[in-house]
Amino acid sequence: MKKLKVTTGILAIAFVMLTTMSCKDNKKEQTIVEEQQTEVSTNVEETTHDNSDVHHDEEATHDNSDGHHDEEATQDQDSADDTTHARDIKMSTQKNAATTPIIDAYFQIKNALVTDSKENAAKGGTALLAAFSKFDMKTLTGETHKEYMEIAESAKEHAEHIVKSPIDHQREHFEVLSTDINDLIALIGTEKTLYQDFCPMASNGKGAIWLSETSEIKNPYMGSKMPTCGNMQKQIN
Amino acid sequence: MKVAKKVAIILLIAFVGIQFIPTKRNQSDVVPATDIHVIYNVPKQIETIFKTSCYDCHSNNTSYPWYNKIQPVAWLLENHINEGKAELNFNEFGDYSGRRQKSKLKSIASQIRDNEMPLSSYTIIHQDAKLSEKEKELIIQWVEKTIENL
Secondary structure, eight states: OHHHHHHHHHHHHHHHHHHHHHHHHHHHHHHHHHHHHHHHHHHHHHHHHHHHHHHHHHHHHHHHHHHHHHHHTTTOTTSOOOSSOOOOOOSSOOOOGGGHHHHHHHHHHHHHHHTTOHHHHHHHHHHHHHHHHHOOOTTOOHHHHHHHHHHHHHHHHHHHHHHHSOHHHHHHHHHHHHHHHHHHHHHHOOSSOEEEEEETTHHHHTOEEEEESSSSOOOTTTGGGSTTOSEEEEEEO | OHHHHHHHHHHHHHHHHHTTSOOOOOOOOOOOTTSHHHHSOOOHHHHHHHHHHTHHHHSSOOOOOGGGGSTTHHHHHHHHHHHHHHHOOGGGGGGSOHHHHHHHHHHHHHHHHTTOSSOHHHHTTOGGGOOOHHHHHHHHHHHHHHHHHO
16 A cells, blocks of 8 residues: 555656646747737837838848949859848849749748738648749759758748747748748749838848739738738839 | 556556666767857857757757656657757757858747747756846847848
């Protein structure tokens, strides 16, 4: 009888230890997410006032880096983007149909985020992973191939996170994914007509780009909170 | 009563049994040339924070707690460490492409800002790994400055 108590005691301790180790994560995560959402919305209000300023600055740096790119682009492909600024896509790119499935999957994520749908964004993430794995890179050589690999590796990583994350995380990953897709198009082109848009409030007020298939602004970073925030920076093709 | 005894005995045997299943230990003395503090200028203070609060799961060298060899704890630790290292390995930061280094740095800042990392299940045992508001700010600022200079 005593033995039994001792053994059950030991087992109980073992299992309590086990459960404290494993089960904490999820609960805590949920509450954090909620807190965070309220934080984000207050942040958003604050930044609205600075909107115009931020945007001006962005434009200024953008012009600078453009000049810089033109000089060095042919020599040094690695000196690409800074944080918010992606590689510069020419107004008319090479016509390349191979990138279409990747871009379509990206739009699937984008449109899901516009409508605040975590589930559809996750589906888009899965579609993007599939599109990358089907992409035929045999046509790419040398530097282009190397850079494609880097872009693809990064984009796939973000897609994986979009598949499994809550929506605010999806948006964080979408931000860097947008840079990756943008750079992919700058590198190997597209046959589609696209629009590069800019949201000055994304990325904690630093601003971020996204690509769209329509000229109408539908903001994936803000979703239904501010669906028309942002402006179109350029049309591609 | 008899049934309860039997169940207890079976559980005990299982508990003892799983102790014999080996796990891989995440330990290494080498600081590789690809470590983040080798390739970036990481201030001493931040390097210490990284080592105390992150390296157990995000490097090739874990300082294990005393109960680490007891199953099933050892499995849990192994899983966490493997997942952590797959996501981010400070020791191998230099092996990431420039593009990924930048996006990893960005994620470091946002995970810390959102209180996602260090995991609460980790800090409950490792109280010293908890980040104060000041430490968080320090890391975020350093990360953002580093990204700008990339």
